[in-house]
Amino acid sequence: MATIYEIAQEVGVSPSTVARALRGTGYCSKEKYDKIIAVAKRLNYAPSHAARSLKSKRTNKILFLIPDIYNPFYFGMIKGASDVLDQNGYYTILCHTRGDKGMEKKMLRSLKEGYGDGMIFVSFDFNKENIDAVNACALPVVLTNNYQSLSGNDHFDCVYIDTFEGIYMACKYFISQGFRKIGYIGGDTTVQTGRERFAGFLKAMNEGNVPVNQNFLKEGDFSRDSGEKSMEEMISARSVPEALVVANDLMAIGALKACKKHGLHIPQDVAIIGMDNTDLATCTVPELSSINMKEEDIGRYAAELLMERILKGRKEKRTIRLQPELFLRGSSRREA
Amino acid sequence: MATIYEIAQEVGVSPSTVARALRGTGYCSKEKYDKIIAVAKRLNYAPSHAARSLKSKRTNKILFLIPDIYNPFYFGMIKGASDVLDQNGYYTILCHTRGDKGMEKKMLRSLKEGYGDGMIFVSFDFNKENIDAVNACALPVVLTNNYQSLSGNDHFDCVYIDTFEGIYMACKYFISQGFRKIGYIGGDTTVQTGRERFAGFLKAMNEGNVPVNQNFLKEGDFSRDSGEKSMEEMISARSVPEALVVANDLMAIGALKACKKHGLHIPQDVAIIGMDNTDLATCTVPELSSINMKEEDIGRYAAELLMERILKGRKEKRTIRLQPELFLRGSSRREA
DNA sequence: AAGATATATGGCACCGATACCATTTAATTG
DNA sequence: CAATTAAATGGTATCGGTGCCATATATCTT
Numbered sequence: 001m002a003t004i005y006e007i008a009q010e011v012g013v014s015p016s017t018v019a020r021a022l023r024g025t026g027y028c029s030k031e032k033y034d035k036i037i038a039v040a041k042r043l044n045y046a047p048s049h050a051a052r053s054l055k056s057k058r059t060n061k062i063l064f065l066i067p068d069i070y071n072p073f074y075f076g077m078i079k080g081a082s083d084v085l086d087q088n089g090y091y092t093i094l095c096h097t098r099g100d101k102g103m104e105k106k107m108l109r110s111l112k113e114g115y116g117d118g119m120i121f122v123s124f125d126f127n128k129e130n131i132d133a134v135n136a137c138a139l140p141v142v143l144t145n146n147y148q149s150l151s152g153n154d155h156f157d158c159v160y161i162d163t164f165e166g167i168y169m170a171c172k173y174f175i176s177q178g179f180r181k182i183g184y185i186g187g188d189t190t191v192q193t194g195r196e197r198f199a200g201f202l203k204a205m206n207e208g209n210v211p212v213n214q215n216f217l218k219e220g221d222f223s224r225d226s227g228e229k230s231m232e233e234m235i236s237a238r239s240v241p242e243a244l245v246v247a248n249d250l251m252a253i254g255a256l257k258a259c260k261k262h263g264l265h266i267p268q269d270v271a272i273i274g275m276d277n278t279d280l281a282t283c284t285v286p287e288l289s290s291i292n293m294k295e296e297d298i299g300r301y302a303a304e305l306l307m308e309r310i311l312k313g314r315k316e317k318r319t320i321r322l323q324p325e326l327f328l329r330g331s332s333r334r335e336a
Numbered sequence: 337m338a339t340i341y342e343i344a345q346e347v348g349v350s351p352s353t354v355a356r357a358l359r360g361t362g363y364c365s366k367e368k369y370d371k372i373i374a375v376a377k378r379l380n381y382a383p384s385h386a387a388r389s390l391k392s393k394r395t396n397k398i399l400f401l402i403p404d405i406y407n408p409f410y411f412g413m414i415k416g417a418s419d420v421l422d423q424n425g426y427y428t429i430l431c432h433t434r435g436d437k438g439m440e441k442k443m444l445r446s447l448k449e450g451y452g453d454g455m456i457f458v459s460f461d462f463n464k465e466n467i468d469a470v471n472a473c474a475l476p477v478v479l480t481n482n483y484q485s486l487s488g489n490d491h492f493d494c495v496y497i498d499t500f501e502g503i504y505m506a507c508k509y510f511i512s513q514g515f516r517k518i519g520y521i522g523g524d525t526t527v528q529t530g531r532e533r534f535a536g537f538l539k540a541m542n543e544g545n546v547p548v549n550q551n552f553l554k555e556g557d558f559s560r561d562s563g564e565k566s567m568e569e570m571i572s573a574r575s576v577p578e579a580l581v582v583a584n585d586l587m588a589i590g591a592l593k594a595c596k597k598h599g600l601h602i603p604q605d606v607a608i609i610g611m612d613n614t615d616l617a618t619c620t621v622p623e624l625s626s627i628n629m630k631e632e633d634i635g636r637y638a639a640e641l642l643m644e645r646i647l648k649g650r651k652e653k654r655t656i657r658l659q660p661e662l663f664l665r666g667s668s669r670r671e672a
Numbered sequence: 673a674a675g676a677t678a679t680a681t682g683g684c685a686c687c688g689a690t691a692c693c694a695t696t697t698a699a700t701t702g
Numbered sequence: 703c704a705a706t707t708a709a710a711t712g713g714t715a716t717c718g719g720t721g722c723c724a725t726a727t728a729t730c731t732t
Contacts, residue, residue: 674731674732675731676729676730678730679727679728683723683725684721686721687718689717690715691716692713692715693712693715694712697708700705701705701707702704
């Protein structure tokens with residue numbers, strides 16, 4: 001690949017002049033400018049990204065870590081963020097971590113090494129290890145979870161939606177509709193996001209004085225298959241709730257499928273509310289009621305927080321909290 | 337961020353020694369090694385990616401351009417590719433182009449500037465402009481389409497699955513089952529992949545001596561909504577085919593929804609076959625018959641082609657062609 | 673016309689690693 | 703024990719830009 005030196009030699013000017021011409025800043029006569037551009041094109045010149053960012057300390061790239069590319073919930077976040085980043089002249093570089101802690105650390109190290117100017121970090125679970133890694137890299141990182149600082153020394157931003165509140169409001173709705181046999185298919189409670197959701201369920205049940213039936217409680221892994229399996233288990237154990245809150249849409253669809261397969265009608269036999277309100281929710285028959293987790297807003301805010309740090313030099317920590325909304329569709333209607 | 341020079345000064349050795357110690361190659365006494373590592377940790381050192389790749393001319397990154405992050409078809413490709421790349425110590429950097437030609441060119445320029453060591457390029461459509469851009473950057477690029485070289489001078493690799501064949505085999509199946517009123521919801525025929533699919537439909541109909549009814553032909557944009565809208569149009573025009581081939585799963589699901597909404601039974605009233613065989617195909621009731629486009633294999637082969645070029649220095653052009661498979665499920669069964 | 677300002681261009685240090693060579697000291701060998 | 707060879711370390715050019723300063727004209731002021 002050609003360099004500015006080769007172009008300079010060819011045209012008969014100094015490398016400085018070539019650099020100015022190609023960058024379009026600083027003085028350069030029309031005559032030389034044209035020559036330089038022509039030669040650059042002929043030699044198929046492209047400025048070296050490495051050389052530029054070595055000197056200028058900027059890459060114009062933002063890393064975006066997502067734990068599960070099969071989950072449509074994250075698409076909205078990506079869209080929201082990349083819209084904002086695009087507008088500010090930043091590239092969005094996605095990285096699929098699969099929730100793997102090793103991969104996350106690897107990418108945080110890469111950030112520290114200057115792969116990008118900042119990061120939007122989505123993870124199923126934040127623990128001391130990856131939080132330490134976040135703090136260790138001096139570049140701005142935004143977490144999209146509700147991270148309760150343990151040390152108080154964390155200096156990163158957060159934007160998150162209250163998942164606890166989401167499940168809570170779904171349960172409350174069922175209770176307000178007179179349901180008493182309410183089930184819950186949750187996610188992995190060894191990770192934060194799974195725990196929060198389950199806590200929302202318990203609080204609503206408690207407040208509504210609705211007994212928690214252990215047979216109506218299942219734990220999946222946020223995949224459709226695990227939702228289907230959980231429902232199958234309840235059906236074959238002959239303990240099927242009348243209303244079911246599911247911790248994400250994928251599992252809700254799995255549960256819905258299992259019900260249909262065994263002749264249970266939705267919502268007459270089992271009313272279902274999912275979570276995330278993804279595109280999938282309107283793909284089913286009946287359409288799935290779901291909790292809107294405003295993922296596009298999360299992405300947009302996360303990008304804005306980054307831009308504030310990078311472009312405006314903000315130093316102090318900021319946290320943004322969003323409220324979920326319940327979208328009622330066919331799957332949760334109470335029979336008259 | 338600390339540099340090897342600062343560490344060298346602190347420990348009292350030369351930068352060369354620090355570099356050797358940190359990289360773990362070359363000679364270094366245990367005593368100094370330990371000191372260097374300790375100081376590096378204390379100063380929170382991270383090697384500068386820019387400096388390293390400027391000198392070494394390698395980034396260990398592969399760019400992966402996807403046109404639509406809402407389409408699960410691409411996830412398998414990403415998975416297949418990143419598995420192979422991971423194994424070889426390369427990062428997969430995803431970039432969502434939204435099929436935007438400007439964005440594609442921007443990323444090809446970035447590649448040329450040395451942002452990555454190679455690229456897997458997925459696009460709805462390849463035209464002279466972006467093909468020229470591919471040829472212009474001396475780094476290896478793999479296209480995941482069937483690109484018919486016009487100039488014969490192209491030096492990039494391709495791995496693709498025959499979409500023509502896919503639609504063709506779906507139509508042939510319907511014809512073999514005795515269907516004569518066969519409809520088709522296609523994609524944008526101004527782009528290559530849309531044209532190929534439509535050609536497959538026409539060839540099968542022609543070979544089977546089945547008349548093509550214009551009322552059964554619709555053109556969508558590969559989104560679920562457009563599939564729904566197309567079907568709605570046929571229904572309200574009272575010209576509904578008995579069998580329907582749809583150019584991707586998303587549109588097929590849209591069509592399925594429209595049918596259900598208007599009381600048409602699947603597959604009794606309308607038999608449907610989708611394309612891509614994504615996870616979505618098993619989310620519907622009945623499950624959607626679909627054409628398996630082997631996206632994970634495409635991704636894997638694409639990554640392998642890149643690795644051959646980068647690690648083994650292959651120069652000559654290679655093209656890999658895969659054959660689709662028909663997966664029959666509930667949505668296409670012929671009534672007895 | 674003298675001084676100020678704008679335009680045009682070149683020179684060079686620098687960013688932070690890597691690659692390679694030179695030098696010194698320690699260990700091995702016939 | 704001299705001759706090799708291995709181990710340990712330092713020195714320095716280099717990658718390809720950017721940023722800043724110096725210099726030389728050209729144009730504009732009053």
